Amino acid sequence: MSGETKTDFQIVNHSIPRRDGRVKVTGKAQYVADLRLIGMAYAKVLRSPLAHAKIISIDKSKAEAHPGVYCVVTGFDLDGLNPYFGHAVKDHPLLAIDKVRYAGEPVAAVVAIDERTAFEALEFIDVKYEELKGIFTPQEALAKDAPLLHEKKFEAGALRGFEGDVTAGQGTNICQTHKIQWGDVDKAFKEAAAVIEGDYYFPMTYAYAMEPYVAIADVTDQGVNVYSSAQHPFMVRHDLKNIFNLPVSKVRLIVPFVGGGYGSKSYTKVEPLVAACSWKAKRPVKLQLTVEEAMLTTRSDDAYTWMKTAVDKNGKIIARQAKIMMNTGAYAENSPLVVEKSTNRCVGPYAIANVLIENMSLYTNTVPASSYRGFGCAQVTLPGESQIDELATKIGRDPYEFRLQNAAKPGEEFFPGMRPFDGTLKQDLDTAAKAIGWGTPLAKGHGRTVAVSGSDAGAYPLTSTAVRVHADGSATIMTGSTELGQGSHTVLPQIAAEELGITYDKVNVISSDTAITPYDRSTGASRTTTLMGSAVQEACQEAIAQMVVMAADVLKVKKEEIQSVRGGVRCGEVELNWSQVISKFYALPDGEVIGRSYIRKSGKFAALPVFWEAAATGVELSVDEDTGKITMEKLATVGDVGLAINPALAEGQDIGAATMGMGIGLFEELVYEGSQLMNGSILDYRLPRFSDLPKQVELHLVQNRDGVGPYGAKGGGEASLNSMAANIANAVDKAVGVRIRQAPLTPERVWRALKEKNK
Amino acid sequence: MNLQFTLNGKPWSVDCEPADTLAEVLRNQLNLNGTKVSCEVQVCGACTVLVDNLPVSACTYLAYEARGKNLLTVEGLEKADGTLHPIQQAFIDDFAFQCGYCTPGMIMAAKSLLDENPNPSREEIIHHMDGNICRCTGYVPIVAAIQRAAGMIAKEKKQ
Numbered sequence: 001m002s003g004e005t006k007t008d009f010q011i012v013n014h015s016i017p018r019r020d021g022r023v024k025v026t027g028k029a030q031y032v033a034d035l036r037l038i039g040m041a042y043a044k045v046l047r048s049p050l051a052h053a054k055i056i057s058i059d060k061s062k063a064e065a066h067p068g069v070y071c072v073v074t075g076f077d078l079d080g081l082n083p084y085f086g087h088a089v090k091d092h093p094l095l096a097i098d099k100v101r102y103a104g105e106p107v108a109a110v111v112a113i114d115e116r117t118a119f120e121a122l123e124f125i126d127v128k129y130e131e132l133k134g135i136f137t138p139q140e141a142l143a144k145d146a147p148l149l150h151e152k153k154f155e156a157g158a159l160r161g162f163e164g165d166v167t168a169g170q171g172t173n174i175c176q177t178h179k180i181q182w183g184d185v186d187k188a189f190k191e192a193a194a195v196i197e198g199d200y201y202f203p204m205t206y207a208y209a210m211e212p213y214v215a216i217a218d219v220t221d222q223g224v225n226v227y228s229s230a231q232h233p234f235m236v237r238h239d240l241k242n243i244f245n246l247p248v249s250k251v252r253l254i255v256p257f258v259g260g261g262y263g264s265k266s267y268t269k270v271e272p273l274v275a276a277c278s279w280k281a282k283r284p285v286k287l288q289l290t291v292e293e294a295m296l297t298t299r300s301d302d303a304y305t306w307m308k309t310a311v312d313k314n315g316k317i318i319a320r321q322a323k324i325m326m327n328t329g330a331y332a333e334n335s336p337l338v339v340e341k342s343t344n345r346c347v348g349p350y351a352i353a354n355v356l357i358e359n360m361s362l363y364t365n366t367v368p369a370s371s372y373r374g375f376g377c378a379q380v381t382l383p384g385e386s387q388i389d390e391l392a393t394k395i396g397r398d399p400y401e402f403r404l405q406n407a408a409k410p411g412e413e414f415f416p417g418m419r420p421f422d423g424t425l426k427q428d429l430d431t432a433a434k435a436i437g438w439g440t441p442l443a444k445g446h447g448r449t450v451a452v453s454g455s456d457a458g459a460y461p462l463t464s465t466a467v468r469v470h471a472d473g474s475a476t477i478m479t480g481s482t483e484l485g486q487g488s489h490t491v492l493p494q495i496a497a498e499e500l501g502i503t504y505d506k507v508n509v510i511s512s513d514t515a516i517t518p519y520d521r522s523t524g525a526s527r528t529t530t531l532m533g534s535a536v537q538e539a540c541q542e543a544i545a546q547m548v549v550m551a552a553d554v555l556k557v558k559k560e561e562i563q564s565v566r567g568g569v570r571c572g573e574v575e576l577n578w579s580q581v582i583s584k585f586y587a588l589p590d591g592e593v594i595g596r597s598y599i600r601k602s603g604k605f606a607a608l609p610v611f612w613e614a615a616a617t618g619v620e621l622s623v624d625e626d627t628g629k630i631t632m633e634k635l636a637t638v639g640d641v642g643l644a645i646n647p648a649l650a651e652g653q654d655i656g657a658a659t660m661g662m663g664i665g666l667f668e669e670l671v672y673e674g675s676q677l678m679n680g681s682i683l684d685y686r687l688p689r690f691s692d693l694p695k696q697v698e699l700h701l702v703q704n705r706d707g708v709g710p711y712g713a714k715g716g717g718e719a720s721l722n723s724m725a726a727n728i729a730n731a732v733d734k735a736v737g738v739r740i741r742q743a744p745l746t747p748e749r750v751w752r753a754l755k756e757k758n759k
Numbered sequence: 760m761n762l763q764f765t766l767n768g769k770p771w772s773v774d775c776e777p778a779d780t781l782a783e784v785l786r787n788q789l790n791l792n793g794t795k796v797s798c799e800v801q802v803c804g805a806c807t808v809l810v811d812n813l814p815v816s817a818c819t820y821l822a823y824e825a826r827g828k829n830l831l832t833v834e835g836l837e838k839a840d841g842t843l844h845p846i847q848q849a850f851i852d853d854f855a856f857q858c859g860y861c862t863p864g865m866i867m868a869a870k871s872l873l874d875e876n877p878n879p880s881r882e883e884i885i886h887h888m889d890g891n892i893c894r895c896t897g898y899v900p901i902v903a904a905i906q907r908a909a910g911m912i913a914k915e916k917k918q
Contacts (some may be wrong), residue, residue: 015854017851017852017854018851018854020859021850021851022843022851023859024856024859024862025833025847025848025850025851025856025859025863025866026793026833026834026836026843026847027791027792027793027794027832027833027834027863029792029847029859030792031860033796034786034792045894200902208892208894209858209894210795210797210803210805210858210860210861210894211795211797211858211860212797212891257858257859258858259795259797259858259859259860260858260860260894260895261858262894267845285838291798291799309786346779484857484858485790485856485857485858485859485895486857487857530882534819592793598871648854649854652854652857652895652896652900655896655900656857656894656895656896656897658897659896659897659898660894681798681800682797682798682800682802682803682892683802687892687894688897689889689892689898690884690885690888690898690901690902691883691885691886693897693898693899697899701901
């Protein structure tokens with residue numbers, strides 16, 4: 001009934017309206033911010049004004065005496081807990097212990113009858129610090145006389161997700177290193193016909209999920225129950241299990257609708273702190289951060305990259321070398337994995353015979369960095385795709401044709417040891433180029449470029465699910481995949497309805513409750529459609545296999561005589577739909593069949609990455625030479641998604657990602673001055689608005705059914721971000737002849753570059 | 760202090776503190792959680808509601824300022840028979856949201872535009888909506904939805 005060859009889709013590959021449409025447009029969709037438990041108290045957090053300091057003492061007596069305050073929790077009050085968490089490296093205390101490592105780090109939490117009372121009591125907490133020298137850049141972190149941020153050794157988190165050994169806490173400020181190498185770059189550079197070399201900087205950015213981090217915890221002798229805005233509830237469960245020393249069965253994470261994630265809600269954030277507050281206050285506690293506090297919780301790693309790329313006389317790229325330093329901030333969070341991924345992503349999607357990439361992330365006294373849409377790919381695609389254009393210009397080639405010549409081909413093993421390339425970059429590039437009018441005349445001051453991204457995506461394949469088919473023929477998907485807005489609650493029922501041969505409106509989704517929904521490792525790395533989609537497909541098929549056996553039992557025939565047809569079974573002249581099979585089996589119009597699926601790194605998911613996430617973007621922009629201001633004239637996205645289960649949702653992911661990438665290319669940047677974050681508010685951090693919309697936008701999908709996911713699907717939603725900063729930098733060079741190797745390309749930076757050029 | 764206003768077509772009376780914002784009163788006292796709060800500094804537009812048909816940011820608009828006024832929140836758009844307002848329907852039809860956190864404010868801002876200008880150009884939509892941030896959609900489908908809604912409303916009026 002199903003499989004890679006099926007073509008007559010009834011429900012998948014159609015832009016069916018979102019299942020969460022009505023609740024979201026009527027304001028009835030519930031987010032953690034909207035939830036209240038009976039007897040619930042509220043927490044507010046006191047944050048360190050200093051970037052690096054010893055905590056000498058905390059006097060909380062006045063705050064605890066404040067009317068309406070239940071308790072105040074500090075790092076001195078955590079006896080009985082294992083207060084350090086981190087899935088990669090367990091380096092992060094849930095509240096500062098003995099010292100603070102960045103300005104904005106939580107030092108104490110007040111739990112009170114309402115939020116305002118908790119807030120008022122914060123000022124009565126007296127913390128005495130002894131300030132230490134701070135370090136704020138990777139270069140400072142590596143200096144000989146640099147103070148150590150972390151003095152003790154760390155164990156790896158059990159769910160670390162990266163391949164190398166833990167580097168953190170080994171007597172330096174190095175958080176993690178990673179290196180890949182093949183061929184001989186030195187020899188290749190000597191023999192090269194042309195070489196390009198340069199230093200690039202990709203900024204710290206803030207994801208701005210519009211719902212700031214929020215969680216409600218209720219810790220009792222029954223266990224730890226938490227409602228959270230987390231993307232990966234099972235990962236958070238693991239950290240909480242360790243903190244409270246409980247079996248997995250006694251920790252429950254429930255995630256309702258999430259108000260945006262973009263990677264920033266990956267892994268554990270405020271949950272340990274709010275759980276500790278509940279544990280101390282002996283009642284449910286809610287902690288809702290403000291956006292300013294969210295900006296002090298997680299950002300993306302900024303990256304300093306030196307890169308060198310070479311071609312031979314035929315225009316074939318023969319070597320790439322890079323050294324990257326990433327600024328991971330005060331705690332590791334997911335940065336060890338970001339380091340590994342950004343190392344790999346320096347290569348793709350090009351077939352290069354000689355490669356040497358060395359990467360390191362460093363602890364500094366700044367806001368912890370972690371996942372951000374694209375996982376380190378945007379950081380290295382700025383240098384990577386800039387150098388492709390720089391080289392093309394140097395050897396007098398059209399950059400679009402130069403890309404076509406060197407891009408990985410379908411099925412090519414361009415990255416040793418990894419899955420052969422499963423995208424079609426030629427088609428992606430052709431589509432993007434055509435969409436922005438490649439080759440047509442261009443006005444003065446305009447530049448037009450295309451760029452690609454191909455990243456090792458899908459994270460790790462460990463996903464399980466259950467699909468319950470009910471006696472009335474409807475079905476419920478039990479999934480650990482969180483609905484962040486990406487549309488998993490629409491795509492997954494589309495797959496189930498297609499497989500079971502029932503209508504889409506008969507499928508319901510219960511998601512992200514670790515006590516009820518089977519284990520899913522994460523909702524990130526563009527993996528849900530491919531991995532959870534496959535799990536739902538397999539679970540439906542397993543339910544059908546069970547119902548075939550039931551039908552044989554009911555009809556008193558051999559199982560081999562039962563033929564499965566769309567929505568039911570046939571045996572000779574007799575046809576039964578699922579409702580009839582189940583009702584007859586139980587002899588009551590009641591009961592159910594549970595289809596299951598367990599996906600692991602095996603079979604079609606044995607090779608990593610799960611898929612190569614490929615996309616092309618095309619831009620045309622103009623530059624005002626008097627002010628340096630860039631105007632986006634055209635933007636095209638091309639998602640190479642294998643098969644779009646829901647084309648409108650897939651295109652929506654691409655334009656959303658490209659807009660975030662455009663923001664970084666044009667103006668998004670967290671700015672530190674010394675120890676302080678200078679633009680840590682939405683008043684000061686510039687985000688894309690309606691008025692930044694490119695004048696013309698085209699969205700395209702390439703669907704060659706070349707992925708391992710259901711019906712040949714692959715993931716999307718990150719790759720269109722990755723290439724945008726490089727694309728903008730390249731187009732500015734084409735438009736006005738200045739090469740800027742740093743994002744964002746603010747009017748000031750463009751204007752200064754123009755002034756320098758015209759000297 | 761006691762406060763009286765008309766909310767979504769019905770008279771209401773609530774007791775609140777002088778410092779309470781309209782968003783706090785709507786969400787915490789009146790159980791109207793459709794109005795979302797994000798930036799809390801009147802920048803993102805997520806908390807947009809209409810006061811006497813004009814859009815305001817409920818995160819900073821003090822509740823007492825609403826006394827005697829006519830308020831409309833996202834909960835007041837759906838008809839009693841369950842029919843969605845054309846803007847709501849258009850947002851579904853055009854996939855004009857993903858996470859949905861900005862959506863109630865976005866819809867209320869769009870309503871204030873279409874009430875005043877039933878047939879806005881793309882530029883007028885962009886200008887009016889510039890105070891509302893969406894981090895998911897890249898705005899493209901929202902512009903399309905507002906254009907579609909304008910068409911739907913015009914068609915309704917003709918009938």
